[in-house]
Amino acid sequence: MPTNDVANDLRIVLGQLVRRLRADDVLSTSHVAVLSSLDRLGAQTTSGLAAGQHMRPQSMAHTIGELEKEGLVERRPDSDDRRQVMVELTKGGRELLYETRRRREDWLAQAIDGLMPAEQKVLEQAIALLERLAVL
Amino acid sequence: MPTNDVANDLRIVLGQLVRRLRADDVLSTSHVAVLSSLDRLGAQTTSGLAAGQHMRPQSMAHTIGELEKEGLVERRPDSDDRRQVMVELTKGGRELLYETRRRREDWLAQAIDGLMPAEQKVLEQAIALLERLAVL
DNA sequence: TATTGTTATACTCTATAACTATA
DNA sequence: TATAGTTATAGAGTATAACAATA
Numbered sequence: 001m002p003t004n005d006v007a008n009d010l011r012i013v014l015g016q017l018v019r020r021l022r023a024d025d026v027l028s029t030s031h032v033a034v035l036s037s038l039d040r041l042g043a044q045t046t047s048g049l050a051a052g053q054h055m056r057p058q059s060m061a062h063t064i065g066e067l068e069k070e071g072l073v074e075r076r077p078d079s080d081d082r083r084q085v086m087v088e089l090t091k092g093g094r095e096l097l098y099e100t101r102r103r104r105e106d107w108l109a110q111a112i113d114g115l116m117p118a119e120q121k122v123l124e125q126a127i128a129l130l131e132r133l134a135v136l
Numbered sequence: 137m138p139t140n141d142v143a144n145d146l147r148i149v150l151g152q153l154v155r156r157l158r159a160d161d162v163l164s165t166s167h168v169a170v171l172s173s174l175d176r177l178g179a180q181t182t183s184g185l186a187a188g189q190h191m192r193p194q195s196m197a198h199t200i201g202e203l204e205k206e207g208l209v210e211r212r213p214d215s216d217d218r219r220q221v222m223v224e225l226t227k228g229g230r231e232l233l234y235e236t237r238r239r240r241e242d243w244l245a246q247a248i249d250g251l252m253p254a255e256q257k258v259l260e261q262a263i264a265l266l267e268r269l270a271v272l
Numbered sequence: 273t274a275t276t277g278t279t280a281t282a283c284t285c286t287a288t289a290a291c292t293a294t295a
Numbered sequence: 296t297a298t299a300g301t302t303a304t305a306g307a308g309t310a311t312a313a314c315a316a317t318a
Contacts, residue, residue: 001260004237007245009263011157012172015165016190016270018154019286021147022307029151030308036148046277054152059309061278083276083317101140109143111269119265124137126262127145129255133247134152155309158284166285182300195286197301219294219299 021108027100030055030063035072035089035097043088045078054134072096157244163236166191166199171208171225171233179224181214190270208232 021029030053037052038044044052050060064087067073072093078084089097112120157165166189173188174180180188186196200223203209208229214220225233248256 003248003256004245006248006256006260006263008168008172008237009267010244010248010259011165012169013263013266013270014150014153014157015169017150017266019190020270021150022286028307029147032144033148033151036144047275054155055308056310057277058279058311062309065278081276081318085277101144107272108146108269109140111272112139112142112146114272115265120139120142122258122261123146123265124142125258126265127142127149129251129259129262130149130153133244134149134156136243136247136250158309164284183298191285192287193300194288194302198286201301214299217295217299221300 027096031067031072032097032100034060034063034067035093038073038087038089039094039097043076043086045084045086049087067093163232167203167208168233168236170196170199170203171229174209174223174225175230175233179212179222181220181222185223203229 033053046060047057050057071090073087074090076086078086169189182196183193186193207226209223210226212222214222
């Protein structure tokens with residue numbers, strides 16, 4: 001299959017999945033992405049988080065503002081360079097993140113559960129590929 | 137890898153790709169999705185298109201309205217049941233769709249070109265899997 | 273001046289609710 | 296009444312521009 005067609009099919013299925021995911025989730029995808037990053041890599045600056053998600057710092061500031069209002073993250077000005085603001089997970093943020101992952105209502109996890117082992121393997125490999133594509 | 141983690145990673149990379157795709161495209165993902173569907177399956181009703189994209193008919197009506205304003209699709213009331221409106225590609229719509237696919241500036245197609253053949257194969261298989269997941 | 277971050281504002285996409293026309 | 300479609304409105308997510316604080 002020509003790569004242009006693959007790209008096209010990928011775009012379309014991405015849109016469908018994103019809509020499907022948006023529909024029934026407690027935490028939005030972008031919020032989960034930030035919480036996950038903080039959980040995996042520890043406290044980070046606004047810019048660092050923005051770069052990690054390939055998002056503008058202004059957009060990330062807005063996202064962080066929302067998460068802070070919900071008590072899921074805390075802002076702490078860096079002691080060395082006070083222009084920088086370190087963002088870190090609160091206890092509540094970590095708990096909500098883990099609870100979200102555990103949710104048995106998570107239809108996507110269930111859907112993936114329903115795939116055959118070989119198919120799950122393909123999906124895992126594809127995710128690694130997509131991560132590489134996303135940073136190009 | 138537990139399927140909950142796969143689901144989580146998939147969510148995150150999806151968000152990143154969607155932002156990346158939104159950045160530098162002539163036609164938005166949802167517009168391409170509609171034009172592609174009309175190209176592949178021929179004229180369809182608003183509801184049919186909405187169902188095909190897992191989108192509300194109201195949202196689809198809005199999308200179609202935009203495409204119509206740009207002259208890419210035409211609305212034609214069905215002759216049998218005049219409540220129904222058939223949507224079809226115009227010549228310009230088909231040309232723009234094809235031209236978009238051909239674009240050598242299409243970074244996604246280029247990125248996929250840069251993958252190894254075996255990796256491209258994995259991606260194609262994964263897309264088929266994602267399509268199945270999207271309709272669950 | 274350059275850098276980090278935030279606020280203000282606007283645009284895109286999609287949802288729900290309310291409405292019109294046809295069956 | 297039920298169905299197909301549309302319009303009005305609202306919300307989420309992210310972008311750009313303008314601004315403030317610190318280096």
